[in-house]
Amino acid sequence: MKQPISLIFISLIILSLIIGCGGTNKSFNVFPVSKDVELGSQVANSIDEQNKKQLLDSQSNVAIYKYIYSVRDSILKNNTLDHSKDFAWRIRIIANDSVLNAFCTPGGYIYFYTGILKYLESEDQLAGVMGHEMAHAEKRHSTDAMTRQYGVGILMDLAFGQGKGQLARIAGNIAELGYGRDAEKESDEYSVRWLYNTSYYAAGASGFFQKMENTGGGARMPEFLSTHPNPTNRIAEMKKLWQSLGGKPGKTYQERYTAFVKTLPKQ
Template sequence: MRLGKTLLRLIIGLIIVLFGTFKFCSSSEENPVTGEKQYVGLSAEEEISLGRQSTPKMIEQYQGLHPDSDDQRLVQEVGKKISTNSMASSSPYEFKFYLLADEETVNAFALPGGPIFITYALFKKLEDEDQLAGVLGHEIGHVISRHSAERMAKQGFTNSILTGVAVGSESGGATQTAAVAANLVNMKYGRGDELESDHIGVKIMLEAGYDPEALIGVMKILESSSGSSRLPEFQSTHPNPKNRIEKIKEAIEMYQ
């Protein structure tokens, strides 16, 4: 009887894993902008809708929009220039740019579908318009590369693996090991996103008439802002800024 129950658990666990694998593999699409084959969990229309819905919450989370209209206008003008004069113009996304009021958190990020944000804490550290274009170009890179949709698809896949292991095994240790492995896979994938967006950011800057060397200056700003408490690169979602600089230099040589 016990053997029969164990076999049944294994079969159910295997079915869950196979279903998750099939669903993930069937989500393959070619990115219309980058030409890259991707596994994505959302359509472009769903990404745009999700970005629109999430924008007010993000603005609220970072203390609202910055009140300086000139700075706000600069962010919007630079964002529009690089999004309409580069490869980003051929994407289906609605790019909108926001300067957030948060003066403590050094950050910039993008939501699916086009909303792009930079905190005033980072904005005030930038030395010129080229560096601003570098930050925004990097974030555009995340959007057109569909990184959020990719991560959702991959998270769904890893969750199905974890569920299958949990159902098919009585061993808590096996489930925990699978969870750790899945987390490391997704962390590495996140760092790959950052490097890809740096690469695309360089191309976008050149196409829009900005100096891509400015992106190296942005990395030095991020490095000086990280402090001594940052995690080793392998345990961090983002690559070490020093290593990103080397990849940025390679991209500059490729496109110039």
């Protein structure tokens, strides 16, 4: 079928922009913010569908979701996020104790497996991991990575109105597999910065990395470690940033976290 000449023209212009920027300009993102929202909703629908049987229903697990949303709210209420209003910031828990992972789609659909919730030991660790995941959405690491890794092909698909499903699949894969070193570093940084404005110990996520290092994650290596062979550096970086912000001790809320974990379904 003959493509309209204007579409070809526009896509060539955008193509030259992508090639011009290459992967060197970190902030270059070819997608509008509305695409993060649209893609996120598609990815979340497909994840929900794939995990239908394991997804903890928010209607019948009210206390569990109330607790986990309260952690999210302390991050959102005490910080100014660019996308606090236009992203979903929805949380879903997948009942699978063998998966040590959490991830966030574009547009702020956050997922925790019961495996990681039971592995974490205190609420500041949960808040730290959540802050890290939320930063991936807030800083638009998915569409940023797609622009860098898949830019040309995806753009041609988009320009000619094809490959929408493929786009959502790629976004989903990136969310689960990791975004690359720079993005992980930025997410670690925002996790500490955001938690610093709450009552939590701001380097909460470092407690998780410490446990991973002590006990080993093996095949259960989560997304946020996948692109980092050395968690020791991340622990040190997070603590350094916490110190530079003033080193406020903050709280771990270990007891109430242990109580929360006991309410999670047994696998």
